[in-house]
Amino acid sequence: MKVHRWLLLTSLAASLLPALAIPSFRTKAKRNSSPFVQSDGTSFIVNGSKFRYVGTNAYWLPVLNTDEDIWNTLGNISAIGAKVIRTWAFNDVNAIPENGTWFQLVQNGTVSINEGPNGLQRLDTVIQMAQQRGLYVILSLTNNWFPQASTSGTGTSLRTRNGSPSVTLPRNYLSNDYGSDQFQYLRCSLIVVTGGMDMYVRQFGQNYHDQFYTDQNILNAFKNFTTQVVSRYVNNPAVFSWEIANDARCASTLPASSSCTTETVTQWHATIAEHILSIDPNHLVSSGTQGFMCTDCPKLYPLTPPPAPQPSPAPGTKKRSAPVxxxxxxxxxxxxxxxxxxxxxxxxxxxxxxxxxxxxxxxxxxxxxxxxxxxxxYDGSYGVDSQDIMNIPGIGFGTFQVFPDQDTYVPYDPNLSQYDNLVNQGVDWITSQAQSASAVGKPLIMTSFGLVTQANSADFVPFNMSTAIDPYGATNQQQIDAYSTWLNTSVSSNVAGMIQYQWGQMNLTAETGTTISPGLTGISPSPGTTGTTPSSTTTNTTQSSDTTGFSPNDGYSSNSNANGVQQVMSSTAQNIASD
Structure with missing residues (x-):
């Protein structure tokens, strides 16, 4: 995720499904009876059956204040037919907070893991309940990003919405806040840093973002954390896969050094993938990149051209594509x-x-x-060559994200409207990613896709900024149409998993000094709505009650258009289940 993120706060599905067993998708051939997700060419296999899915992002699940909130959130996600949730398996601080969840203390070059009830046990609860709800979980181990917050004289992080008074946000309120410094708990005086690559770099006394990939002390610290988390779930089939990092690149809020190249980032992925598999041979490993390529860069893992002439592919399989x-x-x-x-x-x-x-x-x-x-x-500007990373032997499948309202995948076409340009950019990016994955011969998932709406634009704050931008965005119907187009393109392009960014949950238990804090001003349903499934036109900036709150929203939660977004996701889930 990069410079611009768009707000879509989601509400909940109306009813909860009863607890389900881990799903076993029907297919004809019993190729692999393992309960763990496996890859078979460009497909995923579970218990011998092909597994293709729609999912959602809920990175904040482990920081919810009650088990009931986790359980209800997972039930609403399951109710729309989603099968996979992507969440953060990291939550780092540089000072132990007075309240709330944290997983690791990183301070002055030392690290300490919190395995207590407000630490990794919260992640244990998420995994256990996801399994009971029939859901798989993708666990991401660190993040490239955090917001560059504006600060008052006391160091309080502020966020301004369309000229309204600045509001103080709690730690972990933004997804890219997993890596921010100078973020303060609401109504608390303790300032903490929440994890991410740049936090490691700063706490180990370094200056460049890419030293996270190359400094041996930092590498050892991250490996230590990875070992502690991965070893907890080696034998748990509810874990879909390990994601090494969200959107790793050469730079973030700290600059890149002059020596960072695509090979730097590729080699780091190879090192961490090998480390994870040495602990856990049961689960697949992925990169979590946006999908940026470098068509003309040297490769650490060059593709081996197929023999010529190629034999006809087996029935039901496709001939491998040429690289992009x-x-x-x-x-x-x-x-x-x-x-x-x-x-x-x-x-x-x-x-x-x-x-x-x-x-x-x-x-x-x-x-x-x-x-x-x-x-x-496509030119390696971000220090990422996703095709080279995907071809690492320890990487089980490819990943990419679709955010054409923040990234430019193809030049703007003046013959098309702004909206049509955004939709077509997404389509072009999906098809290019599918070609790249086919050339490598591995499955591919879209780990995030999103488009801001006009109803959400007032609360959209771009990455590494603290001020909202002027209203803009698509209509609710345009968002629905774009999502439908991107999902249909993904299905026809043989993308194995499609994960919306991001889920939003109302009626959560608020607790002072935590991510879900009482009295937090933000996007919530208009007065008179229940907070379960608001209509597509009922979103206002309001004050939450002292006892209930809503999930963090960094600009892509879907509350303002929940019915439409959930209907598109549910329809796609039904279609791929009947293939």
Whole structure:
């Protein structure tokens, strides 16, 4: 996740399903009877059956204040047909808080693990209850990001919403706050740092973000934490997989050193994957990257070309694709611009303020005028080569995220509306990721996808900032249509898992000094709504009660359009279950 995140707070499904056993999807062939999620080419297999799913992100589950809140949240997620939840398995501090959950103390180059009832036992509860609800859990072990908070003279972190008075947010309120410094518990004076790569770097006295990948002391500390967490669930089939890090890159709020390259990040993933598998051979390991590529970078794990001629694939399987190349990307973009221009001509909507070429108006620059670069998503600018990472032997499947309202995957097409550009960017990114995974021959999941709506824009705060931006965004119906398009594209492209970002939960138990604190100003249902399943038009900035609260919202919770989002997810879940 990068610079811009959009707010979509979700509400809950109306009813809870009874406790379920871990699901066993029906297929015909009993290829592998293991209860653990396995990979078979580009598919996942559980108990001999193909496992394809829709899921959601709820990174904040372990910090809820009561077991009942965890149980009810998982029930609402299960009720819409979701099968997998992605959550954070890290929660680090640089000072022990007075209240709330924390997993690890990282302070002045030393680390200490909290295995108590307000520590890793909270994660134990999430895993146990997920299993009872028939859900699998993807556990992410660290984060690339945290917000660069503005601070008052006392160090209190502030967030401003559309000119309204600044509000103090509790630690862990934002997903990217798992790594922030100078965030303060609401109504508490204790300032703590919550974990993430840059927190390790600072606490070990270093200066560059990528020293998290290369400094041996930091590497040992992260391996130690990884060992403590991974070893707890070696024999638990409710764990879907281990995610090494959310969106690892060369830089974050700390800059990258001049020596950080895609090979730096790839080698780190290989090292950590090998370490995890040495502890836990039962579960798959993934990277958690956004999917950024480097088509022309040197590879640590180059693809071996298939023998020529290739034999016909077995029935039910697909022939492996060629890797994504710069030439293919540019050719595809040129063809897309040509088709959109022809469509605009037929509609009579071709812009007349373009470039004059030989007496005719062109809606876009000519080929010679166009930059021939593939852009930052494909040129290694972020220090990530997801295809090289995916081809690491210890990496079990590929990952990517879809946030076209914060990342640019293809150049803007002036023949299309802003909304159509966003939707088409998502489609292009999904198909490119599917091609890359097919070339490697491993399953692929979309670990996050989201689009901000106008109803949520007032509370959207971009990454590493503390001030909301002016209202913008899609309508609720446009969000539903975009999600439907992206999910359908993923299904047709053989993406094995599709995880919405992110779930929102109302009516949670509030406790002073915790993530769910009483009196926190923020997005909640309009007065008179129940907080369970609000209509798609009932969202206001209001004051929560002293006894109940709502889940953290960093801009992608779906409360403002819960019915529509949940319906799209549920429909897709039903469709893939009947394939």
């Amino acid at each position: 190349t710069s030439r293919q990307i540019l050719r595809k973009r040129s063809e897309s611009r040509r088709l959109s221009r022809e469509a605009a001509l037929r509609r009579g909507t071709l812009p007349q303020n373009g470039v004059r070429v030989r007496g005719r108006w062109a809606s876009t620059a000519t080929r010679r005028q166009q930059s021939q670069g593939v852009g930052s998503s």
